[in-house]
């Protein structure tokens with residue numbers, strides 16, 4: 455049976471676990487060859503070897519220009535081209551605005567925002583060479599609003615939406631599409647709350663329209679759609695995958711509340 459990504463070669467950053475791992479597995483199952491790129495070497499290697507011949511692990515720190523040059527080169531040398539880039543790697547930090555040092559702010563910006571910029575810039579020549587391709591940048595619903603305690607993370611995710619819009623315009627004539635995926639809560643190691651928090655994670659999701667976090671596999675399905683040729687006319691777009699969390703509020707006592 456034909457795969458939805460037959461003939462594609464993808465770099466997936468943050469591919470060692472969580473959503474990136476699910477994307478690597480799904481993309482390979484749909485016929486792509488995949489470079490699992492991450493700073494977590496042991497986990498990343500295990501993911502790539504369990505996928506088999508269609509995958510290979512490369513150590514990549516997304517904030518390193520040298521790493522990007524090497525990894526794009528490996529994708530092209532080993533698999534013959536580069537058609538797809540998923541800028542999924544990310545880190546989160548929680549701190550009040552006034553207590554966020556510049557160093558802490560830049561630590562998050564360097565991975566989430568600069569990492570996405572470098573990934574895009576480093577891949578454009580190879581994607582052009584392949585006759586075009588798809589870039590999926592993973593932001594967050596924290597990139598369409600603001601939440602307390604997330605000044606570094608939230609601003610990096612707002613910036614990713616900008617990088618996608620600008621890239622979608624600049625690269626369109628080269629056949630390269632750029633879209634943004636905006637997950638809500640996803641059950642991955644990242645979404646574990648800090649140990650000293652008083653927040654009850656069950657209570658948070660209980661008030662949401664769909665009362666649960668998404669799974670990495672559900673997010674991977676959305677990334678697959680944006681990576682595949684099925685979305686050939688979709689570029690510069692944003693896909694929110696959050697179980698209607700940001701669609702609106704369920705207000706207790708008002709008509710239509712499910713009770």
Ligand SMILES: NC(=O)c1ccc[n+]([C@@H]2O[C@H](COP(=O)([O-])OP(=O)(O)OC[C@H]3O[C@@H](n4cnc5c(N)ncnc54)[C@H](O)[C@@H]3O)[C@@H](O)[C@H]2O)c1
Pocket residue numbers: 467468469470471472473474491492493494514515516517541542543544545565569592593594595636637638639640641642643644645
């Ligand atoms: N989990 C959520 O609730 C949620 C919600 C919205 C958006 N997101 C976004 O989804 C993406 C994937 O996150 P996840 O939920 O799978 O979390 P995760 O922490 O399980 O995975 C993130 C991966 O990125 C890798 N990574 C971190 N820094 C890196 C670097 N400098 N270079 C290369 N790789 C690096 C990590 O090693 C890890 O494998 C992130 O961009 C995150 O911000 C997550």
